Amino acid sequence: xxxxxxxxTRIAFTPFRLDPQESCLWRRNKRIPLSxxxxxxxxxxxxxxxxxxxxxxxxxxxxxxxAVTPGVVKVRVRRLRRTLGDRAARPRFIETVHGRxxxxxxxxxxxxSVPSDLPVRSAGxxxxxxxxGPHAASVDGDTLRHLCRAARNAIRRRAPxxxxxxxxxxxxxxxxxxxxxxxxxxxxxxRITLGRLELVRRACNAPEVAANYARLRALCDERPEDPSVLxxxxxxxxxxxxxxxxxxxxxxxxxVHQLAEQGRHRDLAGAHTLLGAVxxxxxxxxxxxxxxxxxxxxxxxxQSHALGTAYGENVEVPLQGYRAVVLxxxxxxxxxxxxxxxxxxxxxxxxxxxxxxxxxxxxxxLHRLRGEAxxxxxxxxxxxxxxxxxxxPFWLAQATFERGWAVAARGDTDEGRALMQDGLDRYRAxxxxxxxxxxxxxxxxxxxxxxxxxxxxxxxxxxSVARTGQLHDESALHRLRAExxxxxxxxxxxxxxxxRAIAVAAAQGAKPLERRARxxxxxxxxxxxxxxQR
Numbered sequence: 001x002x003x004x005x006x007x008x009t010r011i012a013f014t015p016f017r018l019d020p021q022e023s024c025l026w027r028r029n030k031r032i033p034l035s036x037x038x039x040x041x042x043x044x045x046x047x048x049x050x051x052x053x054x055x056x057x058x059x060x061x062x063x064x065x066x067a068v069t070p071g072v073v074k075v076r077v078r079r080l081r082r083t084l085g086d087r088a089a090r091p092r093f094i095e096t097v098h099g100r101x102x103x104x105x106x107x108x109x110x111x112x113s114v115p116s117d118l119p120v121r122s123a124g125x126x127x128x129x130x131x132x133g134p135h136a137a138s139v140d141g142d143t144l145r146h147l148c149r150a151a152r153n154a155i156r157r158r159a160p161x162x163x164x165x166x167x168x169x170x171x172x173x174x175x176x177x178x179x180x181x182x183x184x185x186x187x188x189x190x191r192i193t194l195g196r197l198e199l200v201r202r203a204c205n206a207p208e209v210a211a212n213y214a215r216l217r218a219l220c221d222e223r224p225e226d227p228s229v230l231x232x233x234x235x236x237x238x239x240x241x242x243x244x245x246x247x248x249x250x251x252x253x254x255x256v257h258q259l260a261e262q263g264r265h266r267d268l269a270g271a272h273t274l275l276g277a278v279x280x281x282x283x284x285x286x287x288x289x290x291x292x293x294x295x296x297x298x299x300x301x302x303q304s305h306a307l308g309t310a311y312g313e314n315v316e317v318p319l320q321g322y323r324a325v326v327l328x329x330x331x332x333x334x335x336x337x338x339x340x341x342x343x344x345x346x347x348x349x350x351x352x353x354x355x356x357x358x359x360x361x362x363x364x365x366l367h368r369l370r371g372e373a374x375x376x377x378x379x380x381x382x383x384x385x386x387x388x389x390x391x392x393p394f395w396l397a398q399a400t401f402e403r404g405w406a407v408a409a410r411g412d413t414d415e416g417r418a419l420m421q422d423g424l425d426r427y428r429a430x431x432x433x434x435x436x437x438x439x440x441x442x443x444x445x446x447x448x449x450x451x452x453x454x455x456x457x458x459x460x461x462x463x464s465v466a467r468t469g470q471l472h473d474e475s476a477l478h479r480l481r482a483e484x485x486x487x488x489x490x491x492x493x494x495x496x497x498x499x500r501a502i503a504v505a506a507a508q509g510a511k512p513l514e515r516r517a518r519x520x521x522x523x524x525x526x527x528x529x530x531x532x533q534r
Contacts (some may be wrong), residue, residue: 013106098452152173164193188231272294276322280325282471329511404420494524
């Protein structure tokens, strides 16, 4: 809020005179203009010369109704020092008290001109305290641009929680940008930042997370042919994949691929990786393998490293992680193992928590598919530690599930089953659904039952995958249904379900699933013979 000082009041400190009314400094007869915010900061410090002014105090005085990061003050003070010809290492005017704030140390030449209750301009407010005063647009616009830069820098410094907080502070200032194009670009950048960083750190079903993605979708749909929306579409596709909304993810991934092919070759490896992940979950294994192979041929290590620096992510880790499970499902276990090792080695070299968690999660899954309890359990334990340190709730839940499977596979079925159920329940609580079907398949294999509830659970999963399009475990679900029917003595219905499982697996090219279903079908004849003898 701006309150008038008495006309003509100037504050002198050799060789400058500060004129808060005119937002400028005078050095002899030379006028040095200042922004409204810089004037307010300098006036506040000068009015309290010799006293420590904390960053929190400055924020509360200058931005009482706007949430801004302390980094804004740091940048403004740095700019004031340049204007004054001051140096942080050997200050003559503004001294930094590290970790606390600032102190104005120059002698005031006219102390009588500096009232102790010097009013200051509150950034981004008019004289009535409302947004949109004469300086509001320029001040808030500068602040918003600074916050966007600060969010990028926080990501580069591997401070994701700081970046998230900055992005949330910046969003309310979007209206300060009068240029519609600049405003849309800034909003898209902020919402992509939130989307990418919150995807593994917050529940998918949190209202504010869903609202952020809904707004990002609207921004991308406003300019469907604009290549600049490609990162937003990637973020949206990953969100829908996370929720196991495979058909929606497929639509978004196809748009990503189309835009990437139109002129952004550097994005093609990521686009094919995304399509590979979607196609795998849709049960189209040959297509998934082809997309991932294409991504591998386009992969640029330098660009992937830049992505890791910019977003804490990487292309090669998801590419190789998904290749591992696709190759296993297609019947190439050794090639799958090599891809998983590459993903892990790349993630360890990067030292970034998100790729590391992904590589460990996919490795635990692969070794569970291979039936290797000790290795799967070791990766699950490491995943739990990474997820706990980084604050990744769904990876922490998945680590619990994988540890449970390993415990059950070693022979302690009751404890293992309890851990698996706990992990699955916690995973569902995050709103994530991507691994839910596969986890249920593993749990139902451990907890083989003949009850009606057991069969209803299988039928519910079959209905669910038909709705979402997540079909890579469809064959396993029909096999489980066949085994349930067999335990209930319904050989004819079991035969039909086994045959359905075999047909689905053969159509998908899922050789291990086809072999297991055929083995189950072959068990029916001896089973019938024993029944006849009885």
